[in-house]
Amino acid sequence: MISRVGLRAPRATRNFQVSAKSMNSVFGTPKTGTYSNIPFPVKTKRVPFALVWYGTFGFFFAFPFITAYWHMKKAGNI
Amino acid sequence: MSYMNRWFLSTSHKDIATLYLGYGFMSAMVATGMSVIIRLELSGAGPQYLHGNNQVFNVLVTGHAMAMMFLFVMPVLIGAFGKFFVPIMMGAVDMAFARLNNISFWCLPPALVCIMASLLMENGAGTGWTVYPPLSSINSHSGPSVDLAMFALHLTTISSLLGAINFMVTVLNMRTMGMHLVHMPLFVWAMYFTAMLLLLSLPVLTAGVTLLLMDRNFNTGFFEVAAGGDPVTYQHLFWFFGHPEVYIIIIPGFGIISHIVSTYSKKPMFGHVGMLYAMGSIGLLGFLVWSHHMFVVGLDIDSRAYFTSATMVIAVPTGIKMFSWLATMYGGEVRLTVPMLFALGFLFLFTMGGLTGVMTSNASIDVAFHDTYYVVGHFHYVLSMGALFSLMGGYFYWSKSMYNLSYCVIKGRMLFWLLFNAVNGMFLPMHFLGLNGMPRRMSDYPDSFEPWNVMSSLFSMMSMFTVMLFLNMVYEQLTGNFQFKTKKVNENDNTPDFMASNLLGLNNSDIEFVLPSPANYHTYNELPMLYAKEMSNEEVK
Numbered sequence: 001m002i003s004r005v006g007l008r009a010p011r012a013t014r015n016f017q018v019s020a021k022s023m024n025s026v027f028g029t030p031k032t033g034t035y036s037n038i039p040f041p042v043k044t045k046r047v048p049f050a051l052v053w054y055g056t057f058g059f060f061f062a063f064p065f066i067t068a069y070w071h072m073k074k075a076g077n078i
Numbered sequence: 079m080s081y082m083n084r085w086f087l088s089t090s091h092k093d094i095a096t097l098y099l100g101y102g103f104m105s106a107m108v109a110t111g112m113s114v115i116i117r118l119e120l121s122g123a124g125p126q127y128l129h130g131n132n133q134v135f136n137v138l139v140t141g142h143a144m145a146m147m148f149l150f151v152m153p154v155l156i157g158a159f160g161k162f163f164v165p166i167m168m169g170a171v172d173m174a175f176a177r178l179n180n181i182s183f184w185c186l187p188p189a190l191v192c193i194m195a196s197l198l199m200e201n202g203a204g205t206g207w208t209v210y211p212p213l214s215s216i217n218s219h220s221g222p223s224v225d226l227a228m229f230a231l232h233l234t235t236i237s238s239l240l241g242a243i244n245f246m247v248t249v250l251n252m253r254t255m256g257m258h259l260v261h262m263p264l265f266v267w268a269m270y271f272t273a274m275l276l277l278l279s280l281p282v283l284t285a286g287v288t289l290l291l292m293d294r295n296f297n298t299g300f301f302e303v304a305a306g307g308d309p310v311t312y313q314h315l316f317w318f319f320g321h322p323e324v325y326i327i328i329i330p331g332f333g334i335i336s337h338i339v340s341t342y343s344k345k346p347m348f349g350h351v352g353m354l355y356a357m358g359s360i361g362l363l364g365f366l367v368w369s370h371h372m373f374v375v376g377l378d379i380d381s382r383a384y385f386t387s388a389t390m391v392i393a394v395p396t397g398i399k400m401f402s403w404l405a406t407m408y409g410g411e412v413r414l415t416v417p418m419l420f421a422l423g424f425l426f427l428f429t430m431g432g433l434t435g436v437m438t439s440n441a442s443i444d445v446a447f448h449d450t451y452y453v454v455g456h457f458h459y460v461l462s463m464g465a466l467f468s469l470m471g472g473y474f475y476w477s478k479s480m481y482n483l484s485y486c487v488i489k490g491r492m493l494f495w496l497l498f499n500a501v502n503g504m505f506l507p508m509h510f511l512g513l514n515g516m517p518r519r520m521s522d523y524p525d526s527f528e529p530w531n532v533m534s535s536l537f538s539m540m541s542m543f544t545v546m547l548f549l550n551m552v553y554e555q556l557t558g559n560f561q562f563k564t565k566k567v568n569e570n571d572n573t574p575d576f577m578a579s580n581l582l583g584l585n586n587s588d589i590e591f592v593l594p595s596p597a598n599y600h601t602y603n604e605l606p607m608l609y610a611k612e613m614s615n616e617e618v619k
Contacts, residue, residue, distance in 0.1 A: 028079040030090075030599040034482040037096060037596050039085045042556050053553050060107035064115055064141070067197045068127075068134050077129035 089176035090599060091161050094183050096480075098157030101183070103552075105149035105190055110545055112142035117504075117538035123525045135521035136204030137223075141197055143207035144227065147327060148234040149190055151465050155330040156241060157183065159472050160269045162480060164245065166590050166597065167263045169254025169606040174247040178240050185237035192230035196223040203227040206519060208316055209290065211301040211309045216294045225294065228287050235280045242280075245273035254605045260354075264347060267354045268333025271361045272326050278365065279322040286315030310375050317368035325364040327461060328428075329357055331468030332399060335421050338475050339403050342418040343410030349402045356395035356402075363392045373444045382441035389439035396432055400425065416490035420471030423498050424464060431459030434509065449519075452512025458505045470497070470548075477555065482595040485555040493551065496544040503537030 035042060042049050072078045088094050115138050119126050128134050161179065165172055173179045196203050200221025205214040209231075214224050249270045253262070262270075290312060292298040299305020301312045340347045347353060369377060369385045377385070403425055412418070434456040438447050447453055474490055477483065507530035512518075516527050523531065593601065 027083055030079045030084060032596075032598050034596065037092060037599075038481065038556070039093075039096065039100070049557060050553065053556075054549070056104065057107050057549055060104045061111045063108055063194060064111035064138060064197070067194075067202075068115055068138065070198065071134045071137070071202065072129055072131050075131055075133075077131045 088180050089172070091165050091173045091176070091179060092480075092597060092599075092601070094179050095158045095160075095162035097183050098153045098161065098186075101186055101190070102150050102154035102158060105145050105153070107545075108190075108194065109142050109145035109150055110542065112138045112145070114538060114542055116142065117535040119521055120523070120531050121535035122532070123523055123528050125522070128521060132521045133201050133204045136206070136519060137197060137202030139519055140203050140206055140227070141193060144193055144230065145190075147207070147323070147461075148231070149186070149193065151327050151461070151469065152234070152238065153186060154469055155327070155334075155465065155472070156238070156269065156272060157186075159265075159334065159476065160245065160272070160330060161241070163476065163590055164248060164266050164269050165252070166593065166601055167266050168249065168252060168257055169589065169602065170248060170252035171600065171602060171605075173244050174252055175244050178244050182237045182241040182244065185233045185240075189230040189233035189237070192226045192233065196226035196230065199223045199226065208313075208320070209287065210316070211290060211293065211312050212303075214290060214294075215302065225291065228291055231287055232284065235284050238276050239280055242273035242276035245269055246277070249273075254607070256607055260351060263333075264336040264350065264353055264357075265330075265333035268329050268336075268357060271357050272329045275322045275326050275329070275361050275364065279319045279326070282315055283319035286312055286319070289315075310372070313372050313375060314368070317371045318365070320371060321368045322361070322364045324457075324460070325361055327465045328468075329361065331424070331465050331472075332357060334468045334472040334475070335403065335424055338417045338421040338471050339406050341475075342413045342415055342421070343407045344413075345406055345410040347402070348405035349398075352398055353402050356398040359395040360392060360399075363388065363395070367392065370439055370441075370444070373441045374448045386439055386441045390436060393432065393436055400429060415474075416485075416487060416494060417471045417475035419491065419494040420467045420474065423494065424467040424471065427459055427463035427467065427498075427501070431456060431461075431464060434459065446515075447512060449517055450512035451508040451516045451518055454518050455505045455508030455512060458501070458508070462505065463501050466501075467497075470494075476590070479590050479593075479595050479597075481555075483555045483558070485551055489547065489551050489554075493544055493547050496540065496547065500537050500541035500544055504534050504541060507531070507534045 030036075040052070069078075084090075084093060085097065088097070115127070116135065119128050119135055161173060164170075200223055201219070203209075203214075203219065203223040203226070205219060205224060205227075209224065209228065212218060249262070249266060253259075289298070289300040293301055293307070299307040301307045301309045303309065336347050336353060367385055367389045369381060370389045373382055373385070403421075414422075434452070438444050438453060438456055470493075474485065477485065511527055511530050511534075514527065516523055589606065590597075
């Protein structure tokens with residue numbers, strides 16, 4: 001660490017931006033462009049995206065309804 | 079770069095912001111589901127759908143508030159928009175602590191799991207989001223539900239504190255050359271003030287909740303009257319956090335609205351410096367007014383006089399902001415785009431909520447209003463319409479820049495008008511119910527309250543349809559299949575591009591629209607040089 005600080009000290013320019021790019025050689029170049037920064041596949045044909053999309057949000061929307069039903073069933077209300 | 083590295087071990091502020099956005103929308107669905115059940119149960123006098131199981135009603139009220147605030151609005155406004163645009167607007171390569179940024183996000187999914195588990199376990203946490211003892215004590219809620227809900231609060235607190243530290247260091251240390259503090263875009267200032275509020279208020283909540291956990295699990299008696307404790311101490315600790323929390327939610331919205339109003343009025347923000355001082359004043363005053371939430375616990379008259387006066391003072395910087403937004407639009411070339419519609423809706427509805435806030439700030443009037451639906455109506459006007467409208471406006475303003483995916487403008491306008499009518503129809507009657515004395519957090523009411531409740535519930539169903547419309551819009555945005563593709567729509571109404579927003583030549587704002595859409599993984603190859611118009615060429619060089 002000390003040697004790295006010593007190496008850096010004489011530099012006058014602020015070129016630390018390069019470090020991020022050089023890391024690409026380790027982790028690979030990240031994709032850029034439309035759809036590259038979305039963590040799920042949209043244009044896939046394996047599973048229809050509509051099913052994934054509405055299914056996910058539908059599950060979270062339905063969760064309180066399931067909870068309420070479960071509580072009422074447990075308490076003997078229904 | 080593997081999927082694991084990019085999305086689970088991410089150090090990119092833009093990718094982490096995307097995760098926040100998706101997470102926020104999922105949490106929003108849980109919270110919306112709860113609100114729908116609450117309004118269904120209140121759609122008529124007597125037991126409707128919950129078969130007289132009032133604990134379930136209380137559990138849903140608690141979960142709705144916690145999920146909306148801690149798991150939806152804060153992650154989206156601060157986590158998604160803040161973490162995406164603060165580094166970009168300042169010309170920074172990323173957040174100051176990139177890995178801390180990742181940890182901030184990954185504290186949140188367990189919080190959602192804890193909230194969902196607390197709903198299911200034993201009788202659920204029917205304490206309200208305030209978790210007041212003695213209702214939240216071991217005698218009244220003996221199961222693990224309350225503990226889980228508190229653990230969820232702890233997790234969101236850790237997430238928010240790490241995020242706040244990150245924001246503050248980023249803003250103070252990573253501004254690019256030529257970007258002075260006072261010239262920072264108002265959204266960056268908003269996030270900075272929000273981070274300060276988070277940093278100062280959240281530890282107090284953590285202290286209060288931890289003491290409560292110890293009372294529940296380790297036989298301490300901080301808030302147990304029988305052990306010499308005082309439950310009012312908890313209320314002071316809670317509201318010392320709880321009131322700044324209101325501003326934590328709304329100040330990022332202020333920043334977003336400033337950008338939208340300025341862009342679509344084609345004018346720089348009126349009173350840029352005044353706006354940031356107003357935000358700072360609101361943040362500071364937010365720490366000095368907490369006891370207006372507990373006027374009826376038996377405060378002495380001097381304290382009530384002070385907290386009434388201090389609360390009313392907040393109307394001054396809020397008024398400065400409102401008039402500055404109006405002055406920005408005055409004489410400008412106002413374009414009624416979808417984000418601008420949401421911004422205008424925000425201005426009207428937040429003012430309405432602010433006015434009812436002045437009413438409730440008065441200690442003597444609050445004796446009548448306390449714990450009634452008037453308060454529920456008031457804070458939904460401020461939050462459900464203030465924070466939500468700014469959030470929606472922000473999404474439509476920036477989603478093209480974030481993902482290079484256009485949305486259907488016609489559906490966007492439909493969404494605004496449906497939501498505007500739905501929230502007004504849902505929350506305006508609550509004021510009348512409150513004035514007539516209907517208590518909040520009750521699953522039943524006398525017949526005389528039925529008409530306004532029916533109206534509120536009907537408009538709640540309408541708001542549910544707007545949520546479905548929004549999901550459909552985002553689905554179409556992602557897939558590119560517009561239902562109204564053939565209709566003639568001016569693309570400039572949709573995209574707040576560089577040419578439309580004329581700020582770049584005037585100050586350091588709107589750099590996000592100059593970048594490629596979506597921005598490159600490494601946003602800047604070289605640090606951008608930003609400068610204000612008043613700087614001379616020599617200064618720029």
